[in-house]
Amino acid sequence: MDQDPYRSEDGYHRPVLAEEVTRLLAPVMPGVVIDATFGGGGHSRRLLEEYGADVRIVGIDRDPAALENATALGLTAVLGNFAELENLVAANVDEAPAAVIFDFGVSSHQLDRPERGFSYHDDGPLDMRMGPDSTLTADVIVNEWPEPDLARIIREFGEEPSARRVAGAIVRARPIESTSRLSTVIAQAMPAARRRAGHPARRTFQAIRIAVNSELDSIRDGLDQAIRLVRERGRIVAISYHSLEDRIVKRRFADGATGCTCPPQMPVCGCGRSAELRLLTRKPIRPSQQEIEVNRRSRSAVLRAAEKVAA
Ligand SMILES: C[S@@+](CC[C@H](N)C(=O)[O-])C[C@H]1O[C@@H](n2cnc3c(N)ncnc32)[C@H](O)[C@@H]1O
Known part of the structure; x- marks a missing residue:
């Protein structure tokens, strides 16, 4: 059985951990939520169902195709990269948001x-751009990058144990013109044992996608x-699908929740640090077995949430 963590029969319309997201936002309603x-607008739809007129949703996505769903729901739809979140929000909302939701990948x-070139199952161009703001394409990485750079991203962003071997095979097979050819080249480079454990191209495709989109x-x-x-007291909810994403969220939230670091014997604080966040999920929330059964894409999901503390 293929191990692709994203594919499900209708995962696009079935939001991951939607009940948990909805419950976490209850204390900040009414308010503006930045999705x-x-x-596919799954989380937004669920929030509208639950909170109706109490919630005003602004939907952001890098992908213009996704925003057609936001417009269809009558929401404010903003094309852009959430790396520019402050500018995107300032241009569209005149109050501080009650919450921001991230559902990565x-x-x-x-x-x-x-x-779109994301899938190692299908034949497509080597693209993998989530939206027009990415200047790089998979084609440039696969056909032009020096072998050591290719090996580095496959190792770092794909956590692929055979990264050097895969990078070498890709460079020798150039020019590679399609996702299916890339997938075959990777599969052939793998040790026999790896060919039996999930799709051999999954980690390399993930790595190239992360690099293309500076995820x-x-x-x-x-x-x-x-x-x-x-x-x-506004809230940030983040759903990750692999350890590289989750590590960033976990560290940022933990750092934000760290207050004064002076030794206890200091009479007054000398470090000047105070916590900006309160963790709402000391342990991350994961989907139930029941959710995983109806939505395979949810099975690697990890949700973390934090609340901004009073200044
Ligand atoms: C997993 S899907 C979200 C699914 C959605 N929550 C639902 O329930 O239908 C991730 C979406 O985020 C978008 N995305 C990923 N990285 C982004 C970024 N840096 N800026 C804006 N959108 C991004 C992708 O284009 C994709 O449409």
Whole structure:
């Protein structure tokens, strides 16, 4: 069985951990919610159902195709990268948001379109751009990057144990013109044992996609800006699908929740640090077995949430 964490029968319309997101936002209603990864609008739809006129949603996505869903729902739809969250929100909202939701990665809709080049199952061009703001394409990385750079991203962003071997095979097979050819080249480079454990191209495709879209830098910038943006006691909810995403969220939230670091014997604080966040999820929330059964894409999801403390 293929191990693709994103694909499900109708995952695009079935938001991951939607009940948990809805419950976490109850204390900040009424208010403006920024859905920073609008996608199919699943989370927004669920919030509208629950909170009706109490919630005003602004849907942001890098992908113009996703925003058609926001417009159809009558919401404010903003095309852009959440790495520019403060500018995007300032241009569209005149009050501090009550919450920002992030549901990282690609949507099933993007994966299911072979012409977007995300899927190692289908034949498509080497693209993998989530939106027009990405200047890089998978084609440039696959066909032009020096082998050591290719190996580095496959190792760092794909956590692929055979990164050097895969990078070498890609460079030798150039020019590579399609996702299916890339997928075959990777599969052939893998040790036999790896060919039996999930799809051999999954980690390399993830790595190239992360590099094309500067996904991890965007998450760092987006989280920092969301924390600055939300009102006092406002909430940030982030759903990650692999350890690289989750590590960034976990560290940023833990850092924000760290107050004065002076030794206890100091009579007054000398470090000047005070916590900006309160963790709402000491342990991350994961989907139930029941949710995983109806939505395979949810099975690697990890939700963390934090509240901005009073200044
Ligand atoms: C997993 S999907 C979101 C699904 C959505 N929550 C739902 O319930 O339908 C992720 C979406 O976030 C978008 N996205 C990913 N990174 C982004 C970024 N840095 N800025 C804006 N949108 C981004 C993708 O284009 C994709 O549409």
